[in-house]
Amino acid sequence: MKFGVVIFPGSNCDQDCVHVLKDVLGQGVVTLWHQETSLKGVKCVVLPGGFSYGDYLRTGAIARFSPIMQSIGAFAKDGGVVIGICNGFQILLEAGLLPGAMMRNAGLRFICRFVTLRVERTETPFTNRFRQGQVIRLPIAHNEGNYVAEPEALKAIRQRGQVLFRYCDANGELTDDSNPNGSTDAIAGITNTAGNVMGLMPHPERASEPALGSVDGRLLFESLIEAHAHA
Amino acid sequence: MPDAALLKKLNLTQDEYRSIVKILGRAPTTTELGIFSVQWSEHCAYKSSKIYLKTFPTRGKGVLIRAGEENAGVIDIGDGLGVAFKIESHNHPSAVEPHAGAATGVGGILRDIFTMGARPIALFDSLRFGPLNGSGRTRFLFGGVVKGIADYGNAVGVPTIGGEIAFDETYRENPLVNVMCIGIVPRGSIAVAKARGAGNPVVYVGSSTGRDGLGGASFASREITDGSEADRPAVQIGDPFAEKCVLEATLEVLATGDVIAIQDMGAAGLTCSTCETASRGRCGIEIDVAKVPRREEGMTPFEVMLSESQERMLLIVKRGREAQVARRFAKWGLHAVQIGRVKDGNLMRVKDGDQVVAEIPVGALTHEAPVYRRPTRRPAYxxxxxxxxxxxxxxxxxxxxxxxxxxxxxxxxSKALVFEQYDHMVQTNTVVLPGRADAAVLRVKGTGALLAATTDANATYCYLDPYEGGKLAVAEAARNLVCVGAKPLAVTDCLNFGNPEDPEVMWQFKECVRGIAEACRAFGTPVTGGNVSFYNESPRGAIDPTPVIGMVGLIECGMRNAECGMQPxxxxxxxxxxxxxxxxxxxxxxxxxxxxxxxxxxxxxxxxxxxxxxxxxxxxxxxxxxxxxxxxxxxxxxxxxxxxxxxxxxxxxxxxxxxxxxxxxxxxxxxxxxxxxxxxxxxxxxxxxxxxxxxxxxxxxxxxxxxxxxxxxxxxxxxxxxxxxxxxxxxxxxxxxxxxxxxxxxxx
The missing domain is CATH 3.90.650.10 (PurM-like C-terminal domain)
Known part of the structure; x- marks a missing residue:
């Protein structure tokens, strides 16, 4: 499967995603520079983490105007699979490809550590290799991961089953302590209504090899490959 | 003779002024005086420490770049790879402006590493503050420093994976912020800072020049006083986004082979980078300050030469390749402006348009800078x-x-409160999470190698016996490495002391260095570089002597492949x-x-x-x-x-x-x-x-x-x-x- 990893100036997880897709999973990967408009025939676009354009105005706010994002918008509209991780999630929100917005973490600090997440749905291209309700370990590393949305939008997101991952404790329970950033409804990852665009604050690419302490993130990439094989 | 107030402001002594006149054969211009003041500062010239630093063991099997040769030392780790690493202090800026001071400390050491052609893979911070339960100021400094490191390192995408934090009365007014960076470079791609080839263009790259950080090197070579707040303009402001772009663009350009020499503009900015690249290459250099991109109006040549604006590099480019180099930097949204040429001879000539504002033999600014054997005395206490x-x-x-x-x-x-604010997993090499082992451990992708590193110091030991304390710091670093199963390879050190003009401080320094040198010999770990920070004093006196030892080691695997059986x-x-x-x-x-x-x-x-x-x-x-x-x-x-x-x-x-x-x-x-x-x-x-x-x-x-x-x-x-x-x-x-x-x- 051919993946395209986007590089904005300030992206810093791009090579980590390339490494997992290429070296760990043996997939085809091309990088997509933000000034380009061609998606080079990729089947899945990955918007990696980092600080695109320094995140100086607001996370993801400048990146959405880059030429590549116009192409990605059209690609998504046509049903192309897009995944945004961390800053990539923030960019998808700014671009209007996903509903809602990110605020600063409730604790007002950058947080980098492993968290536990509950898999809420498995019949999606992003999660078909997980078990329903499975509790997984992935790292987070962000300053603005406190997900919010208008009450109406939130209601719709819940009703349509757009929430794919929620922060939880080791037993899969949603508690105040297990929500690291104050996200509404403990939301860590969502899709759009069509189900082909996903945003996720935790970093699956940092948990795809045994040496790094968790391989749960690999299942997400394997889900994409699986979905593509059966498409 | 200029008035005493000006010399004092520039941190030059009457004797030093007389030497300058003798070297030039005339009275210096204002710009020249500024250039001498930063190049002859303790921070740049190591004038009080040089004679002692010479006693460190610097050679050893596997040392690819020795201490003092380039911007950082490089050691061999096999698989055709080298590790570039170095530690530096940013104590004085952090004492008056903790967030910007610590952030630019991170930025500066990152540039020292990627200047070598190495990709930075890890940062370590060795921090020291006054007692936390003491004043609100300590909390302000602690919080600001940690946030400054986080905001910069996290954005650049280099994981902060280790270090130490200690609290003691001695650092109440004068916190210590020492940052170590480690990078990986293929042996054949090590970049150098030696200019050569008369006529080759001198290219200025990165952010434009402002008045920030003006005379930072001189500021760092003074004691902290109640008036230090007024030195706030001497603190640079960092822009991690610019740094990330400079980093990527620099590594891209170095890979093309179009660059002959490269040096970052750190302490003493344009002054230091021009005269040092020329001096290393035994040639002359000529630049025109009028061509330097600026962010402020009306800057004098003196200010342009002494600015320590961040995220700037100086390149010597192969003649004819200027356009290609400029295009690569433009891709990352950065200036690459030719500001001069390499020259035959041995002069650093600075022009402002047609007017020559400085003309100084480069040797006088570098290896011929004054060296002092300051008096020493066993402290009374x-x-x-x-x-x-x-x-x-x-x-x-x-x-x-x-x-x-x-x-x-x-x-x-537990330091989790701090290291959870640092992105310690980006680049996906962090094999042992912070706080879990005695040293940080990183994998090197594509090889079977695991790198381990640590920073260590115990200032109380050094206060009570600087010689034993120096030995103990090295011994602890080595012990921390073997605890994770890594063989100690080499050392970088950051020597934080009080005022070297005080014979008791100088004695502490001499004794600490003696202990460190002896221990490094015993462990077979050469010193490949580092930094001396003097004048860590406040009106209450000097800090306890604090030599911080950064040590790098290797966990060697039986098999040389990616699936290494060795576990840290x-x-x-x-x-x-x-x-x-x-x-x-x-x-x-x-x-x-x-x-x-x-x-x-x-x-x-x-x-x-x-x-x-x-x-x-x-x-x-x-x-x-x-x-x-x-x-x-x-x-x-x-x-x-x-x-x-x-x-x-x-x-x-x-x-x-x-x-x-x-x-x-x-x-x-x-x-x-x-x-x-x-x-x-x-x-x-x-x-x-x-x-x-x-x-x-x-x-x-x-x-x-x-x-x-x-x-x-x-x-x-x-x-x-x-x-x-x-x-x-x-x-x-x-x-x-x-x-x-x-x-x-x-x-x-």
């Missing part, structure tokens, strides 16, 4: 401070309480029933201990003895055991002694707390130790390890063979830490106190 009568030190009534007090002390307590060893106890062993000898050594400082409010006595040959034997034994896979955990005894080390082994993994039952009477059977010395004394050269019980005999035999004392202490298991007959606490309680220690006083 020393004899009294070293005298410690243990009879006057009462034993704690409750040892459990004393242990909890130590675990909750900010210097010893972490500190935590692993499994019920495992045997707990202690390597090394416990003596009645309470001098300089955290226990004495915290519980008895005494900074007294002699630091623990440092026996280098036995430390070496211990190191060899640890590597042998690691290689054979015989030990399951290892943690050295440092601040807080044996009891704190044992407690930490029970609680470093929050998701896996585990108890232990121990009997320390075998440690004391042949000597009568005070219980507090046994539990909290900091005798050096000791490591707590655990193993499967059926491996115990083999380990004993191996230890005996290399004459490392070994004591069996007990077993892992249960939910309590029981050290008979004095301590019996639940691991929950130990963990709670240890984890809350830093938060109790901090709002970082």
């Amino acid at each position: 020393l004899s009294k401070a070293q005298r410690l009568s243990l009879r006057a030190v009462s034993q704690p009534r409750d040892y459990g309480e004393a242990l909890l007090a130590l675990l909750g002390a900010p210097t010893i307590a 060893i972490t500190a935590s106890f692993k499994q019920e029933g495992d045997a707990i062993l202690l390597f090394g000898e416990t003596r009645e050594e309470l001098g300089g201990s955290e226990y004495l400082k915290l519980i008895h409010h005494r900074k007294q006595g002699r630091p623990p003895a440092c026996d280098l040959p036995s430390e070496r034997r211990l190191g060899h034994l640890m590597l042998e055991l690691a290689h054979r896979g015989l030990i399951k955990s290892a943690h050295d005894c440092s601040e807080g002694g044996l009891a704190v080390a044992l407690a930490e082994c029970c609680i470093t993994e929050p998701e896996h707390l585990i108890g232990a039952a121990l009997d320390l009477s075998p440690v004391t059977c042949h000597l009568s130790l005070r219980p507090d010395a046994l539990l909290f004394g900091e005798s050096a050269g000791r490591i707590v390890v655990t193993c499967e019980r059926y491996h115990q005999e083999r380990i004993e035999a191996l230890a005996k063979r290399v004459r490392v004392p070994l004591t069996t202490l007990g077993r892992v298991g249960g939910t309590r830490l029981v050290i008979r007959p004095r301590i019996d606490l639940t691991v929950e309680q130990l963990s709670r106190v240890w984890r809350a220690g830093l938060a109790g006083g901090a709002h970082a």
Whole structure:
């Protein structure tokens, strides 16, 4: 499967995603520079983490105007699979490809550590290799991961089953302590209504090899490959 | 002679001014005087320290770039790869503007590494502040420094994976912020900072030049006073986004082969980078300040030459390749402007349009800068401070309480509150999470190699005996590396001291360097670079001598492939029933201990003895055991002694707390130790390890063979830490106190 990893100036997880897709999973990967408009025939676009354009105005706010994002918008509209991780999630929100917005973490600090997440749905291209309700370990590393949305939008997101991952404790329970950033409804990852665009604050690419302490993130990439094989 | 006030402002002495006139054969222009003032500053010229730094061992097998040759040293790690690494201080800026000071400290050391053509893969921070429960100012400094490091390092995408944080009265006005960076470079791609080829263009790259950081090098070469707030403009402002772009663009351009030489504009900015590249290449250089991109109007040549605006590089490019180089930088949204040319001869000529504003032989600004052998005198305080009568030190009534007090002390307590603010996983090489082992461990993708690194210092030891303290710092760094199973390779050091014009400070410096040099020889770890930070003084006096040792090591694998069987060893106890062993000898050594400082409010006595040959034997034994896979955990005894080390082994993994039952009477059977010395004394050269019980005999035999004392202490298991007959606490309680220690006083 051919993946395209986007590089904005300030992206810093791009090579980590390339490494997992290429070296760990043996997939085809091309990088997509933000000034380009061609998606080079990729089947899945990955918007990696980092600080695109320094995140100086607001996370993801400048990146959405880059030429590549116009192409990605059209690609998504046509049903192309897009995944945004961390800053990539923030960019998808700014671009209007996903509903809602990110605020600063409730604790007002950058947080980098492993968290536990509950898999809420498995019949999606992003999660078909997980078990329903499975509790997984992935790292987070962000300053603005406190997900919010208008009450109406939130209601719709819940009703349509757009929430794919929620922060939880080791037993899969949603508690105040297990929500690291104050996200509404403990939301860590969502899709759009069509189900082909996903945003996720935790970093699956940092948990795809045994040496790094968790391989749960690999299942997400394997889900994409699986979905593509059966498409 | 210009007026005394101007010379004082520029930090030049009357004698130095006379030398300048002699070198030039005329009175200097204002710009020239500025150039001399920064190049001859302590910060750039190492004028007080040079004669001592020369005594460090700098050669060794595997040293690819030696100390002083380039912007950072490089060592060979096999697989055709080198590791570039260096530590630097940003103490003075952080004292007046903690966020910007610490952030630009990170930026500066990153540039030193990628200037070598190396991709930075890890950052370490060695931080020191006044007592947290003291003033609001300490909290402001602590919070600001941590946030500054986080905001910069996280955005650039280089993980901050290690370091240390200590708190002591001595740093109340003068915190220390030392940052180490490690990078990886293919052996054949090491970049140099030697200009050559008359006519080759000198290209300015990166952010434009402003008035920020004006004279930062001179500022760093003065004491901190009540008036230091006025030096705030001497603090640079960092832009991590610009740095990330400069980093990527620089590595791209270096890969093309179009660049002959490269140097970052750090301390003394454009001045230092031009004259040093020319001096290394034994050639001349000419630049026109009118061509330098600026962000402020009306800057004088003096200001342009002395600005320390961040995220700027100087390149010597192959003639004819200017356009290609400029295009690559433009891709990243950066300036690449030709500002001059390499020249024959030995002059640095600075023009402002048609007018020559400075013309100085480059040697006078670099290797011929003044060198001082300053007077030294054994400090008056020393004899009294070293005298410690243990009879006057009462034993704690409750040892459990004393242990909890130590675990909750900010210097010893968990640093999770800090390292969770740093992105410590980006680049996906962090094999051991921060706080889990005695050293940080990184994999090197595409090879079987695991790199380990640590920073260590104990200023109290150095205050009480600078020579022993210097040795102890190196010994602890080496011990931390062998605890994870890594062989120590090389050292970078950051030497933080008071005013070198004070003979007592200079004596501390001389003695510390003597200790460090001796220990580095003993461990076979050459010094490949580093930094000296003098003038760490406030109106209350000099800081305790604080030499920070950064050490890099390698976990060698049997197989040279990506799936390496070697696992780094972490500190935590692993499994019920495992045997707990202690390597090394416990003596009645309470001098300089955290226990004495915290519980008895005494900074007294002699630091623990440092026996280098036995430390070496211990190191060899640890590597042998690691290689054979015989030990399951290892943690050295440092601040807080044996009891704190044992407690930490029970609680470093929050998701896996585990108890232990121990009997320390075998440690004391042949000597009568005070219980507090046994539990909290900091005798050096000791490591707590655990193993499967059926491996115990083999380990004993191996230890005996290399004459490392070994004591069996007990077993892992249960939910309590029981050290008979004095301590019996639940691991929950130990963990709670240890984890809350830093938060109790901090709002970082």
